[in-house]
Amino acid sequence: MAVLHHACAVPLARAAARSRSLSAVAAPAMMAGVSVPSKARESRVLIGMSEPELQQLALEFGQEKYRGKQLYHLLYQRKVKDIGDFSHLPQVFRNNLQEAGWRVGRSPIYHTVKAADGTVKLLIKLEDNRLIETVGIPVEDENGSVRLTACVSSQVGCPLKCSFCATGKGGFSRNLLSHEIVEQVLAIEEIFKHRVTNVVFMGMGEPMLNMKSVLEAHRCLNKDINIGQRMITISTVGVPNTIRRLASHKLQSTLAVSLHAPNQKLRESIVPSAKSYPLDALMKDCQDYFHQTSRRVSFEYALLAGVNDAEEHAIELAKLLREWARGSHVNLIPFNPIDGSDYRRPYKKAVLAFANALESHKVTVSVRKTRGLDAAAACGQLRNEFQKNPLVVDESEEMEFQPQAAVSC
The missing domain is CATH 3.20.20.70 (Aldolase class I)
Structure with missing residues (x-):
């Protein structure tokens, strides 16, 4: 204008259910190269997932469970912003995640x-x-x-x-x-x-x-x-x-x-x-x-x-x-x-x-x-x-502009 011990954590059973629901869409997409509907893509964000959920996700993609732990490390310790840069993961796993519509969830x-x-x-x-x-x-x-x-x-x-x-x-x-x-x-x-x-x-x-x-x-x-x-x-x-x-x-x-x-x-x-x-x-x-x-x-x-x-x-x-x-x-x-x-x-x-x-x-x-x-x-x-007054700029460019009066956050 703020924490939570574990009351709002997604239970592991829900994590499994979430992963089972994605397999119905993700697996055909991986095997047949079928594009994932845009609505499904919107919900396929890695940021916010817990370590057990990421481990379950790895299993659903035919990977070893420890790959989920690697995902967790890449997201929250190394803070990698793009799946393509997950260099610790097999290329096929990265490709399958992207083809199924998954993304890290970082905006420019x-x-x-x-x-x-x-x-x-x-x-x-x-x-x-x-x-x-x-x-x-x-x-x-x-x-x-x-x-x-x-x-x-x-x-x-x-x-x-x-x-x-x-x-x-x-x-x-x-x-x-x-x-x-x-x-x-x-x-x-x-x-x-x-x-x-x-x-x-x-x-x-x-x-x-x-x-x-x-x-x-x-x-x-x-x-x-x-x-x-x-x-x-x-x-x-x-x-x-x-x-x-x-x-x-x-x-x-x-x-x-x-x-x-x-x-x-x-x-x-x-x-x-x-x-x-x-x-x-x-x-x-x-x-x-x-x-x-x-x-x-x-x-x-x-x-x-x-x-x-x-x-x-x-x-x-x-x-x-x-x-x-x-x-x-x-x-x-x-x-x-x-x-x-x-x-x-x-x-x-x-x-x-x-x-x-x-x-x-x-x-x-x-x-x-x-x-x-x-x-x-x-x-x-x-x-x-x-x-x-929208600016047309390179989104990665850092800019300065003349200050205006404001209150602090």
């Missing part, structure tokens, strides 16, 4: 923008030519080690149309498939030549409206790419019934709820979807989430000058949290203007006064440091710019 990086602070924003061009954004945020600690956070998208656009968000202004196209989420993390690792240590589902889209793919990607990021469960955060603005569903998976990740207002009336003016999800109901679900998972919910609060940034708003927010979520953490996000928005960034004095008011009422608070200001890092902003 269409455009790259680098900020002075090291933040990198990518536009990734999907198979259907749609563009999604992902952001890499490096932070170096006192010991010189680097924490690299990938801020990933879960949808192409967003249907919720929060009034301050650039993504909603760009419209909604579709949900992302699980491999299209995972590949964003791999793309950030490729650009930085450094492993991603943290993942936040805070990019384009509402993760809770695409929970199936988010949880599948979540499993892969944790189990296959080895990102710690507590190093992943799922953000939501609030969708009825979905927090309960998420709680049932008993994740050890962080749930971050975007509040942006301390009362229902103000929240509806900022977040139109709040009309269908009263604030008390949302907070009750957050309370239940904590009781089921023992993981406290984090709350995001975008500060909009003259709208929700007064000290009385902070006091009202503290009261709300005391009632429903004692001990919770609030992450304050000072707004930066985006094209077409009338909202303004609050003065630093107002931000500090808001934070102090929360702290005086025993609420833990942090102010998010703006990153990628000169890389159009606001969710949806760079994509919107390219939709208005």
